[in-house]
Amino acid sequence: MAGDRPAVLVLTSANDVTADVVLRILAGRGVPVVRTDPGVDLHRGAALTTRYETDGQRGTLTTASRSLDLSCVRSVWYRRPSAYEAPEGMERQDAEFARSQAYWGVGGILAALPGAQYVNHPWRVREAEHKPAQLDTALRSGLAVPATVITTDPDKARAFCAARPGGAVYKPLWNSPYTGDDGRAAQVWVSEVRPEEITDAVAACPHLFQAKVDKAYDVRLTAVGERLFAVRIDSPDLDWRRRQELVTYTRIGVPDDVAAAVGRYLASFGLVFGALDFAVDHDGCWAFLECNPNGQWAWFPPPITDPIAEALADRLQKGTTP
Structure with a gap:
């Protein structure tokens, strides 16, 4: 049973290759990990039970290969789980009822595990995904915003x-x-x-x-707690994602004022992880564009990807211990 030692609970889809990178590191360190996609797995043999009594919360998550004591979770990595769905074959109204009960019930349980660190908490992710809130928070944090x-x-x-x-x-x-x-x-x-x-x-x-920023280059800054990994992105396109085969990546440092403002930004939303995009003009000013609280990073070349994966593994392994 995974509860013998504090485990890392990973909530993501089965085909999430980004999660695979970090899970291989945790496995190499001997850290117990339980991976599940609750919106799918609970209709494929997994089960979840939680009790609330005078002595507190007790619960168990059982997957095809593991049984996890929910009171013994050191960290929850909320990566990219599938949307909650109803079992196949249900009529429309029953399916809608089952889907909403799963969202509020299963989602509520997994978002309220006592003593667990969340990377990131799903409610904080949802709040931080709104661009108007991002722009306002960036300004209040001291970041330059076009x-x-x-x-x-x-x-x-x-x-x-x-x-x-x-x-x-x-x-x-x-x-x-x-x-x-x-x-x-x-x-x-x-x-x-x-x-x-x-x-x-x-x-x-x-x-x-x-x-429009008269940019010299773009920057993707991946933050894992206080550890910042900035990558210069050179592209012939306004939107560098359009033709990534023409993009080059170079690790760069982060100006002290930007690093401090990023820390304030993440703290405002209660985020442990963030993937922030900047446009840097020819005077070296970093203009904040957006922050994806659950952004991708594993497409970078290994010299860039590996340190980010190690930082995430460190954070998940440590949990909430001082």
């Missing part, structure tokens, strides 16, 4: 973009699923936009427009 407007007013959008001498860009507020005319999944990239291109369709939903 002038930004979020609006449903086409005239205000045109006026904002017209007032940017260096140009303006549009970016979605969320990476919503989108399908192209060919039926294939499509990506909405960050794109430069001119005032005359903005139509009255802006009124359909909030749109985010931002001053």
Whole structure:
């Protein structure tokens, strides 16, 4: 039983290769790990039971290969679990009921394990994913933020973009699923936009427009607690994700003022981990663009990926011990 020693509970999908990198390190250190995708596994033989009595909470999570005493969890790594679903074959109304009960019941239990460290807590992740909250928190933390407007007013959008001498860009507020005319999944990239291109369709939903940074390069800064790993990204594109085969990566240092502001930013949201994106201009100013509280990092070359994986393994292994 995994409860013989404090275990690391990893909540993620079966095909999460990023998690695999860290779990191999923990295995090499002899740290007990229980990995599960609760939205899927609980319909495939896994089981969860928790009791609340006068002496506190007691519970057990049983998977196909392990049994975990929920009072003996040192850390919970909330990576990328699947959405909670109903068992196959349920009628619509029953399925909706089962799905919501799983979200509030299973999700609630796994988000309230006493004494466990969360990387990151799922409720903190949800709060920190909202771009308006990110921008406000970044400003209050002392990070430079390009002038930004979020609006449903086409005239205000045109006026904002017209007032940017260096140009303006549009970016979605969320990476919503989108399908192209060919039926294939499509990506909405960050794109430069001119005032005359903005139509009255802006009124359909909030749109985010931002001053274009005259950047020398991009930076992806991965934070694991106080440990910061910054990577310079050189790309011919405005949105470097568009053609990653043309991108080069170089480890760089983090200016002291940026490092201090990042620490304040993470603390404001209660985050242990964050993947922050910056655009660095030709004067060396780091402009905050966004922070993914559950961002990817394992696509970097091994000399960059390995130290991040080790830092995450250290954090999960330590748990809440002083």
